[in-house]
Amino acid sequence: MEKLFFEDLTEEKLGETLENYPGFSSAMFGYMGFENQTQLKEELLAIHRDSGMLELYEEVSLHFDDIAGIETSLEDAFRGILFHFPEFKVPDVYTFVTGFGTDLIVEEDLIVIGLDYFLPADHRFQPVELPQYIVKRYTEEHLIPTIVTAISSRFNRTDLGDRTLLAEMIFYGKAYHFTKSILPCTPDEYIIGYEKEEIFGSYANEEMIWGHFIENELLYETNAFEIRRYVGEAPFTDVISPDAPGRIGRWLGWNIVDDFRMNNDLSLRELMNQEDAREIFKRSGYKPR
Template sequence: MTRSAYGLSLGFVFLVFSSCGNSNEPCTLPDSYLEIPVEVRLHRMEQLFFEDLTEEKLTEHLENYPEFSSAMFGNMGFENEAQLKTELLLIHSDSGMQELYEEVAIHFDTVAEIEESLEDAFRGILFHFPEFKVPEVYTFVTGFGTDLIVEEDIIIIGLDYFLPEDHRFQPLELPQYIVKRYTEEHLIPTIVTAISSQFNQTDLGDRTLLAEMIFYGKAYHFAKTILPCTPDEYIIGYEKKEVIGSYANEEMIWGHFIENELLYETNAFEIRRYVGEAPFTDVISPDAPGRIGRWLGWNIVDDYRNNNNLSLSELMQQQDAREIFKLSGYKPR
């Protein structure tokens, strides 16, 4: 595929899309999701650790929230609790950190929308996986040190990462193609995709590119099922034009994988080219978005579930990537 071919296809589809417009039909969650009782209340830990913090208050906070303290500070490498307290007092009294906290407090003066969105997401997960345990959810200001911690019992959201993209505080060490995914629209899909790993059974002995594609495909299918009203671009972290362009060029993308016999490739460097973080998949085209193998795996998984009448639970339990591919009947649109 040449650069001009991919670029022309992108431009053509974008013009068609612009002239047709988006569907105005509102999306609503299934009643089966909404009937499940869930209540989420975010613990605003940044308020405790930044407002009038003293050694006595710090000790109290660490003792009162041991789960949060362990997840947030347990891997900071301090020799003892006294050293941890000293460092936390220095960090949270730093003028720059205080300014960052104040900006977060202004922008996130309420987190009601995040709470409501998490409630809807957890309802969807519980509908498909009744054994799911709703985690405690905390917010914090990490100084761009930690964006998200998602574990079975706890979720911590680094709110500073999710300030508006035009805000003067930004995680400068990250490339722009990753920074653009740190928006409030991406927050819940990212959390749900991370939660999918609790249910995403895989064959750890399968080191092929296909196995990687299917793993991510199952994760994105999980997130889209739980969040049916969320546009694909927020699930996978593409721009809308990248989603449109990928579908428009799906046959060429698939042709590249088949012609180069990539599905059963086991070379880690080659695999990273197609599923690793990158601004674009240069071996296909400078216009092809990065992680294109994950997107292709998502399409294969969609077809596998749809063509075999499987529940989400049955899909996530299937470990055999080759079987998923074989029974998917996948063909480019």
Template sequence: MKDTWIWPLFFFFFLYSCKQEQKPCELDEEILAVRPTLTIERLEDAFFEAADQAEILYLLEAHPLFAEKYLLVNSYASKEELAEELWIIHQDSIMVELYEEVKNEYPNIDSLREELENAFAHISYYFPEFKIPKIYTFVSGFSSDIVVTEDIIVIGLDYYLPPTHRFQPPDLPQYISKRYDRDYIVPNIVTAISSFFNETDLNQNSLLAEMIFYGKAYHFTKSILPCTSDAFIIGYTPEEIAACWANEEFVWAHFVENELFFETNPFEIRKYTGEAPFTDEISPDAPGRIGRWLGWNIVDDYRFNHTLSLRDLMKESDKNKIFRQSGYKPRR
């Protein structure tokens, strides 16, 4: 099987690209009619413009959720102790330089705000109970990229400098670091939010269960961001996506012939859904996490073949039912 992975010929990729370009995407005006107006607080400014330690302490007191969820103030003996540690960071010349680079790259965040407003309009349309979290940006010193809870979202903008920038997240392999770019921010946030609605049966701990979990997450993200490229949702390059479609039958055959769907060994599961540069069990050319990609296809077919609402899909926790009733077959 490892020898059968085929990269699509140029004309295949060309036709694939043209097909995408021939169908311009437009967001639903009915959904956007109730688009919320967001405020994103740029706490990196408040932090690096602080004149003394007392102003750092005031920042912690003025933004208690940020202090609790992001800076983990409760793990310190006091707020004063955290403020003292933060002041040391504030004085670090490299951190100051990193902040200045972030400001150069993100002098404003108007487009990011607009994308989030559109995304939250869609989430609120499908899930009216959704409450928009407080949103902050920060410069973390490459300690935290994005934090998403039901109450707060914090975006570490230093992680999302251009891939060619001299400041890059340390100790990350290239196949992961390439996904830390501007266009991944909102898809990453929406995928994280999907977990609030992605009901799961913890008794189902097979490879199939994990595939379907990720498949539901990606399907949710695509439904909320219909005009966003799949590449920014799953983190594959367009060429990798085209190659996956070209080899879909081989991928499916590998899972079937090796009876992988009901595999429960966590080490085996990780080979197909965990972070990796490639899925060597199928081919050195097959991208990593290919089980997630296959799960996404299965979930897509399940919903479309049953005309389910997004809410009903996310509430369905029986992974085996989704698999059996998906009617999924590789495209020819």
């Protein structure tokens, strides 16, 4: 879609584009809250004629001059999801240059990829006002796993009444297991967003990490602040160690879910349909490696 909004843009062409792509237009611009279409067009014309935005578009066009690899990877992912969930409706997929306004939109009927977010880490254009531990996950290698993980939520049944840390851990664990099942050749670091060294370090210290959860009776914790310490975004899990990566509870949940499926010989659909986190934990037989 970026070419339609940046190359030879006129008011007439803009109006035709908005009319011809209503799904994209609603998802991308619906939140802007203008009273009428005229105001929206005026703002979009100003944005996409801005010299800084034009320069960003040119840089994105140079780096993403060929997106065949992204297309092929998405097609493979969609085929994998359809194999396990034939009812899955393949969404329309659009790319765009958002001016670092939107990284990804993943809805049931459409996906929008903000290509500017996925420029190389050493590129002079980078997302602003984001911490480095999050920025480092905006790479092409993370793109498809992130999309698949987002899609997993529509198949990830959960008990909304269970507000425990364990429930959060299992929810994310199922999401990452889903993604690994659909993208079996994708390294774990691109699925969970850790550095390779953080993956190795977590496995090397899994017994100590698990011991912290057990000794502090965390699994059935319901305090939202405490839960965020273990599954929320953070550069590290300071209550365990400055060397323990953030979101360590999600990583543990992934290990528990892996063991649950393996030890109970379940299909991916059967796994995702299991909504009782306590039952998953109980039947997982999980022990640190």
